[in-house]
Amino acid sequence: MRFTGTMKVNEKGHLEIGGVDTVDLAREFGTPLYILDEAEFRKNCREYYHSFTEKRPDSLAIYAGKTLLTTAICRLVDEEGLGLDVVSGGELYTALKANFPMHKVFFHGNNKSPEEIKLGVEAGVGRFVVDNLYELYLLNDIAHAQKTRQAILLRISPGIEAHTHEYIKTGQIDSKFGFPIETGQAIDAVIRALELENIELKGFHCHIGSQIFELDSFAHTVEVMTEFMAEVYKNTGFMTQELDLGGGLGIYYTAGDNPPAVDALAEVIFNTLENQCQKLGLKVPRVVVEPGRSIAGPAGSTLYTIGAIKDIPGIRTYVAVDGGMGDNPRPALYQAKYEAIVANKANAKPVKLVSIAGKCCESGDMLIWDIELAEIKPGDLLLISNTGAYNYTMSMNYNRLPRPAMVLVGGGRAELIVRRETYDDLLRHDLIPVHLKNRKVAQIY
Numbered sequence: 001m002r003f004t005g006t007m008k009v010n011e012k013g014h015l016e017i018g019g020v021d022t023v024d025l026a027r028e029f030g031t032p033l034y035i036l037d038e039a040e041f042r043k044n045c046r047e048y049y050h051s052f053t054e055k056r057p058d059s060l061a062i063y064a065g066k067t068l069l070t071t072a073i074c075r076l077v078d079e080e081g082l083g084l085d086v087v088s089g090g091e092l093y094t095a096l097k098a099n100f101p102m103h104k105v106f107f108h109g110n111n112k113s114p115e116e117i118k119l120g121v122e123a124g125v126g127r128f129v130v131d132n133l134y135e136l137y138l139l140n141d142i143a144h145a146q147k148t149r150q151a152i153l154l155r156i157s158p159g160i161e162a163h164t165h166e167y168i169k170t171g172q173i174d175s176k177f178g179f180p181i182e183t184g185q186a187i188d189a190v191i192r193a194l195e196l197e198n199i200e201l202k203g204f205h206c207h208i209g210s211q212i213f214e215l216d217s218f219a220h221t222v223e224v225m226t227e228f229m230a231e232v233y234k235n236t237g238f239m240t241q242e243l244d245l246g247g248g249l250g251i252y253y254t255a256g257d258n259p260p261a262v263d264a265l266a267e268v269i270f271n272t273l274e275n276q277c278q279k280l281g282l283k284v285p286r287v288v289v290e291p292g293r294s295i296a297g298p299a300g301s302t303l304y305t306i307g308a309i310k311d312i313p314g315i316r317t318y319v320a321v322d323g324g325m326g327d328n329p330r331p332a333l334y335q336a337k338y339e340a341i342v343a344n345k346a347n348a349k350p351v352k353l354v355s356i357a358g359k360c361c362e363s364g365d366m367l368i369w370d371i372e373l374a375e376i377k378p379g380d381l382l383l384i385s386n387t388g389a390y391n392y393t394m395s396m397n398y399n400r401l402p403r404p405a406m407v408l409v410g411g412g413r414a415e416l417i418v419r420r421e422t423y424d425d426l427l428r429h430d431l432i433p434v435h436l437k438n439r440k441v442a443q444i445y
């Protein structure tokens, strides 16, 4: 396993994160346990702050909350000078409760409910990123009722679909997100937005995908978007003030992943944008980016206790841990790959090829297929790295497994930022109707 952030091996041969021994973490907080490396999370925020806001003071990096969001994380993001992208009333409520500055909040989502829109307008979020005409008119009405004018970006579907190693230039018209350029619906939305009294159009947003390694695909996106901006200017006289290019920068998960630096991303974006704006006679707009995975991903890891080990001779050795798809659905959802280490034997040589199974009643609940680990026995601790993004936020209670706790580690301290769910938490929303309440077991059987 490649170490990230503040990971190191201490004199006991145990893996340490943030100056805290993972064996102590398991003893104090139990497993499975999400561990968040505060220094690494802050460092990743800072890279975006330096590469964007410090270099071009009008630009803004906003952290994509769907990656990993709790009230403590809102505080960290705010301290590091980033804004926040939310996609639901629940995420917005989290930001409100954490006193996150609302003018730096961008409200996303392809089907915001009237209640969510009202909450956002009342809270004073900086931008609504409007996805469709239904939302545009609903937002205008709600803003009118509140006697305010809401600043918005229109989400544009640029016809680019990016993947880890390549991108497709067309073929993404078929998407549930945004107004497609090619069909003329994007320019139509601009014309409509400019007519609405309680809407203030600032510019455009797009997001081409996630876990992207090719900076080319970002350059191409800037080209497509600036060409659209020029068309908008020609047809309506509206000069784009703000261009939000979404998130998507990839991270290292396993060997072969070579993500570019944040600074290189910023350079490609600014250079392409300036060239294009000059060529097309546009004013250079304010740039917004929305990193998620590249901030939270490498800062998180998950600590498990190894239980049953099943050796099927000549076939495979299954090593089962006390969590699985409930706390990390990504391998089951999209064959995501991870690395791991035996945390209490972090110096020991990998000697055995095994596969890591979760404890859910699904054959597909496998966390890692085929990984070389040190000699292991039940009770050993397994740490899976780079689980900071899209793990906790995608977690679930399948099989009524309580969700893990999350600790923030740094400077030799560990602070609980999400407490472990209890069995009673699992029952919190259960109700028994009266007619089922008083049956005696004896009457049934």
Ligand SMILES: *Cc1c(COP(=O)(O)O)cnc(C)c1O
Pocket: 064, 066, 067, 085, 108, 207, 209, 210, 211, 246, 247, 248, 249, 290, 291, 292, 293, 294, 389
């Ligand atoms: C998911 C998403 C992001 C964050 O993407 P990452 O790949 O995690 O950086 C940003 N903006 C929008 C609109 C998204 O949907």
